[in-house]
Structure formats: C-alpha cells, structure tokens
Amino acid sequence: MKHNVLIVEDDPTMRVILKRTLTESNLDIGEIYEAENGKIGLEMLRQYDVDLMLVDIYMPVMDGMEMLDYASDNPKFRDIPAVVVSTENDEKRIDAILRRGMGFVHKEFTTTLLEDQIRKKIIKD
Incomplete structure (x- = not known):
C-alpha cells in the first residue's frame, strides 16, 4: 500500500531534502504534498488523503505544534x-512530543534515521 505524505516545513531546501529522502527510500511512498506552514498544512489535510505527516515545529503563520494540536x-x-x-x-519538549505518540527526528538527520521513524509510524503491529 502506498502512503501519501504531507511535508510541513517553511524552509524550501529542507522540503527538497525531505522529499528526496522519501522518494529515494525503500518506503512505499505515494503522493508527496508540501506546505510552508501549519495553516497551509491544515488546508492540505482537508483537501488530500494523507497517511503520514512530517512536520517542523518552528514556522511562521502557524507553527507545527499548533497544527498538530488542531x-x-x-x-x-x-x-x-x-x-x-x-x-x-x-528535552522536555521532545519528551512531550514522544509521549503524544509522534516520532521525532532532529535536523540534521540521516536517511536511515528518518526512514526508521517513518516505518514505526506507518507500519502497524
């Protein structure tokens, strides 16, 4: 089953890196949607069938945590x-993210680390 991914990231270069990492991975990726802030990310959630979100925290207009809370x-x-x-x-904020059941990958990440976190989220036991 292909997984559609929404990338919510204000840095265009990081969006390219994330998209390239997804397309070059061994993951079964379908469509990749991109948003430059949480507000646009929410609009895209309403518009598209999304199976996974990759979300930055610090963005203008609406940050990633506001979007994820909504x-x-x-x-x-x-x-x-x-x-x-x-x-x-x-560490307290990262721990709070993990306690909410989200994955966390620190920038600068390796492809393997990002893939592992995605696998944990999209492969249900």
Whole structure:
C-alpha cells in the first residue's frame, strides 16, 4: 500500500531534502504534498488523503505544534501519524512530543534515521 505524505516545513531546501529522502527510500511512498506552514498544512489535510505527516515545529503563520494540536483534536485527522522533524533541543519538549505518540527526528538527520521513524509510524503491529 502506498502512503501519501504531507511535508510541513517553511524552509524550501529542507522540503527538497525531505522529499528526496522519501522518494529515494525503500518506503512505499505515494503522493508527496508540501506546505510552508501549519495553516497551509491544515488546508492540505482537508483537501488530500494523507497517511503520514512530517512536520517542523518552528514556522511562521502557524507553527507545527499548533497544527498538530488542531489535527489531534479533529476526529478526521487525529489518527494520521506524525513525525516531527526539527532543530528542537529542549528535552522536555521532545519528551512531550514522544509521549503524544509522534516520532521525532532532529535536523540534521540521516536517511536511515528518518526512514526508521517513518516505518514505526506507518507500519502497524
């Protein structure tokens, strides 16, 4: 089954890196959608069938945590797994992300690390 992925990241270069990592991975990736902030990310969730979100935290307009909070409160989106891809260094904040059931990958990541986090989210036991 192909998995459609929404990348929510304000840095265009990082979006290219994430997209390339997905397309070159051994993961069964379908469509890849891109948004430059959380507000556009939510609009894309409403518009497209998304199976996984890769979300940065620090973005203008609406940050990634605001977007993920909204998604988790919405019955239509709450079951879409998410991996936070961020420069976040605050261990308490990272722990809170992990406790919410999201994956976390620190920028600069390796392809293997990102793939492993995605696999954990899209492969259900």
